[in-house]
Amino acid sequence: RWLRANAGTYGFDPARIGVWGSSAGGHLVALLGTTNGVTDHEGIDLEGVVGGNLGFSSSVQAVCDHFGPTDFFHLDPSHTVATSPESRLVGFWIQETLDNISNPAFAARVSALESVSSRTFVSLDDPPFRIAHGDVDPVVPVSQSVSLAGDLSAAGVPNTLVIYPGAGHGLPVTEDLPARQFFVSTFGVPPCPGDWNGDRRVTTADIAGFLSNFGRTVVPGNPGDFDGSGTINTQDLTILLSGFGATCPAA
16 A cells, blocks of 8 residues: 555556565465455454555555465464464464364354465455465475465466475575566566566676576576576577667566
8 A cells, every 4th residue: 555655756556566475475465465355354354554545455466475375274283283373373273273163162263264364365356376385395385375376276367386396495596587577477567588687677787697597497487598498508698698788668
């Protein structure tokens, strides 16, 4: 809401706001994306009144969720104990609630778990999602991302799920580039070949970023893999250098 209220001052486009987060941040951005237009859940206020600018929408137009928890009913057992971050977030012992899920006395707690689970709110009007997760994540099971992606697909929401073999609770640095490219393509920004850091220019900073990832194997569609070989190599560097000094059209 603050961004929209100050869009004119800082040159933001209030119609193209995307959010990107990892782990707990992934949880928040996924929830923000699926609750577009939802103000409350069974009496639980989702919109809030903090920060002012209440006349502006809090909806977003693109979400990049990196290994965030999406379903508080199917967490790893180590995250449902009373001292877990998730239990502290909702303010009660999650496992106790799961063990009494059909007990009317726990109805308010069940609603609270629903309200912090992005899967609860998936609907056709949600923005496009990019979801990435490591398949050996010991903190947030990859099934959390798989389930959310499945729900989004079932609802007709455009989404991409990328699972990184061997990655734990974190992703290779090569994920950053396709994540940025997701926002570029979602918002219809003209591509800028060789622009590694997203400033719409091809400069020495882009070469430095490219070289720091030289030799890495990347996922399909990584913008740094200009020749589509699956590896950031000398052919890609040649392509980058051919555009050196170029300034791309403004986003």
